[in-house]
Amino acid sequence: MSETEELRRTERTDGRRDLVNVNGLKTYYEGGGLINSQPVKAVDGVDFHIERGETLGLVGESGCGKTTLGRTLVRLERATDGEVLFDGDDITTFSGKRVKRWRRDAQIVFQDPESSLNDRMTIGEIIQEPLNVHDWPDLDVDVVGTQKQVEVTGDGSVNQDEREADITVEVPGGAVTVRDGVPLPEDRVSVDVTESDSTVTVRVDVDVARKRLRRARVRELLTTVGLREEHYFRYPHQFSGGQRQRIGIARALALEPEFVVLDEPVSALDVSVQAKILNLLEDLQEEFGLTYLFIAHDLSVVRHICDRVAVMYLGHIMEIGDSEELFENPKNPYTQSLLSAIPETDPTDDKQRITLRGTPPSPRDPPQGCPFSTRCPVKIHPSEYEHLDEKTWEGIELFREILRERQRADRSFTERARAILGMETRFSGIDEIVREVFPHRLTQEREQALDRAVEAAASNREDEAREILGTNFDPSETDADFDDLVDSFISDVHAGSHGQARSRIRERFGEMDVPGEVRGDVDRAVEHVRDGDEQAARELLREEFGSVCDTEPPDHHSVSQSGRTSYCHRHLAEHEEPEVAFERQS
Numbered sequence: 254m255s256e257t258e259e260l261r262r263t264e265r266t267d268g269r270r271d272l273v274n275v276n277g278l279k280t281y282y283e284g285g286g287l288i289n290s291q292p293v294k295a296v297d298g299v300d301f302h303i304e305r306g307e308t309l310g311l312v313g314e315s316g317c318g319k320t321t322l323g324r325t326l327v328r329l330e331r332a333t334d335g336e337v338l339f340d341g342d343d344i345t346t347f348s349g350k351r352v353k354r355w356r357r358d359a360q361i362v363f364q365d366p367e368s369s370l371n372d373r374m375t376i377g378e379i380i381q382e383p384l385n386v387h388d389w390p391d392l393d394v395d396v397v398g399t400q401k402q403v404e405v406t407g408d409g410s411v412n413q414d415e416r417e418a419d420i421t422v423e424v425p426g427g428a429v430t431v432r433d434g435v436p437l438p439e440d441r442v443s444v445d446v447t448e449s450d451s452t453v454t455v456r457v458d459v460d461v462a463r464k465r466l467r468r469a470r471v472r473e474l475l476t477t478v479g480l481r482e483e484h485y486f487r488y489p490h491q492f493s494g495g496q497r498q499r500i501g502i503a504r505a506l507a508l509e510p511e512f513v514v515l516d517e518p519v520s521a522l523d524v525s526v527q528a529k530i531l532n533l534l535e536d537l538q539e540e541f542g543l544t545y546l547f548i549a550h551d552l553s554v555v556r557h558i559c560d561r562v563a564v565m566y567l568g569h570i571m572e573i574g575d576s577e578e579l580f581e582n583p584k585n586p587y588t589q590s591l592l593s594a595i596p597e598t599d600p601t602d603d604k605q606r607i608t609l610r611g612t613p614p615s616p617r618d619p620p621q622g623c624p625f626s627t628r629c630p631v632k633i634h635p636s637e638y639e640h641l642d643e644k645t646w647e648g649i650e651l652f653r654e655i656l657r658e659r660q661r662a663d664r665s666f667t668e669r670a671r672a673i674l675g676m677e678t679r680f681s682g683i684d685e686i687v688r689e690v691f692p693h694r695l696t697q698e699r700e701q702a703l704d705r706a707v708e709a710a711a712s713n714r715e716d717e718a719r720e721i722l723g724t725n726f727d728p729s730e731t732d733a734d735f736d737d738l739v740d741s742f743i744s745d746v747h748a749g750s751h752g753q754a755r756s757r758i759r760e761r762f763g764e765m766d767v768p769g770e771v772r773g774d775v776d777r778a779v780e781h782v783r784d785g786d787e788q789a790a791r792e793l794l795r796e797e798f799g800s801v802c803d804t805e806p807p808d809h810h811s812v813s814q815s816g817r818t819s820y821c822h823r824h825l826a827e828h829e830e831p832e833v834a835f836e837r838q839s
């Protein structure tokens with residue numbers, strides 16, 4: 254790649270160089286040996302960048318792919334597709350020595366300091382391990398002050414990296430500078446320079462063994478992360494959770510990385526300790542110019558520590574941008590839902606809490622269109638059904654969601670085996686589901702009878718109430734036990750729950766209270782389910798009531814001046830913006 258091309262790839266329009274650039278990244282886990290099983294699409298096509306020295310937060314519900322994404326960036330997981338440019342180079346294509354060299358630049362701190370440290374090693378050994386693996390320090394040498402070809406012999410070697418060399422030798426004169434990160438006094442380095450017409454040969458001898466340098470480096474790291482040098486010979490179990498996390502951080506910093514993935518670094522710690530570790534991480538970032546990807550569940554921590562935030566759902570980034578802006582004025586319906594669940598510190602703020610129905614779909618079988626379409630509270634309705642009221646829509650979406658959940662349950666071995674053995678009777682519940690999901694209404698005559706029955710029961714004329722119900726409602730119309738139903742009705746009225754008493758009867762004897770065209774489709778879907786063909790039921794409902802959200806993946810739309818983007822069809826001009834749709838519903 255030419256230098257200009259490389260610059261174009263890594264330099265953004267505001268002129269700041271990005272350290273990490275992720276393009277179309279996918280990480281799939283293969284099906285685990287099950288025949289025909291689909292891969293888990295843990296990360297399913299994400300694009301973002303991380304600027305040098307910034308902290309990008311990564312949030313989202315459990316299982317949305319945060320850890321997998323973090324691990325892919327440091328190559329603990331192999332990318333299935335896409336590229337991860339680190340300083341312009343695609344690390345997914347590295348192999349052999351190049352991976353090993355690059356690994357020093359990118360490290361990870363794990364969530365659980367309990368299990369991520371080997372209990373049989375001393376703290377010193379744990380922190381020293383990466384230094385041993387990478388044969389640290391390189392003792393690489395930069396020779397300055399000459400145009401001639403340079404040869405380095407003895408303990409040193411020519412610096413071939415872009416990093417600052419461990420030792421710099423100036424010729425003529427042989428003045429030595431040792432890089433800050435190497436705990437080596439300059440008077441322990443001796444230099445001998447010989448020059449010919451075209452070559453300078455520099456012999457560098459270091460009279461301190463690498464082992465001692467490493468031990469000194471570990472002691473330095475211990476104090477850097479707020480521990481004491483005498484902790485060197487202790488074991489992990491002798492430390493508290495917070496101290497163990499400090500050890501994990503020291504280990505991650507040992508090779509002086511540029512980029513650190515912090516995978517829920519404080520989630521396992523007591524609240525009082527969390528703040529200390531967060532402060533430490535911020536101080537270290539400033540001191541060493543680190544770039545962080547900060548993965549977290551706790552949104553208030555993210556707001557506090559991150560410059561920008563990426564919100565993830567089912568392997569996709571739904572919204573990404575400036576942290577304060579995103580928390581103040583979220584644009585994506587998923588971000589809006591996620592943030593609405595944070596308890597409000599100000600009790601006078603009457604923020605609307607958005608309850609999401611169902612659970613996220615399986616990453617083995619994600620929705621075809623928008624990943625959030627199966628749960629989105631402001632999903633776009635097809636234009637021919639725009640006149641439908643919200644209650645009917647809610648019923649349709651819920652019905653579709655229930656059929657999808659049943660499909661998912663179908664995947665379990667037990668369920669499949671039961672079906673094959675003919676023991677399966679789950680489908681018998683369909684009438685009950687329809688009664689629960691859609692509003693039901695009685696004929697006018699029956700509504701009046703219901704009024705009279707409520708009045709009689711409320712005045713302790715139970716026999717009369719029973720008689721009214723018995724005369725006006727035919728027990729053969731319902732699969733419920735009629736006497737039990739009447740008993741419950743009377744108990745509800747006595748308890749003052751007249752509404753519930755009425756609903757009981759309406760659900761059992763009422764007609765579905767939805768517009769005729771909807772009713773016809775629901776009835777046909779129910780028929781398919783009765784015939785054991787749930788797939789046909791799902792397809793029918795999708796064709797009839799599905800919208801662009803069900804069929805097309807959205808684009809990322811710019812939603813603020815600062816470059817924040819949101820992945821949602823509603824940002825297209827022909828639709829209402831998500832917040833307007835939320836407002837209309839409330």
Ligand SMILES: Nc1ncnc2c1ncn2[C@@H]1O[C@H](COP(=O)(O)OP(=O)(O)OP(=O)(O)O)[C@@H](O)[C@H]1O
Pocket residue numbers: 282293294295313314315316317318319320321322616
């Ligand atoms: N090694 C693996 N093999 C197969 N599937 C996996 C593997 N690791 C993770 N997954 C699946 O990939 C999806 C994403 O998981 P991941 O751990 O990345 O999510 P997460 O957002 O970090 O969740 P959490 O917050 O619970 O850690 C989940 O469905 C998970 O079950």
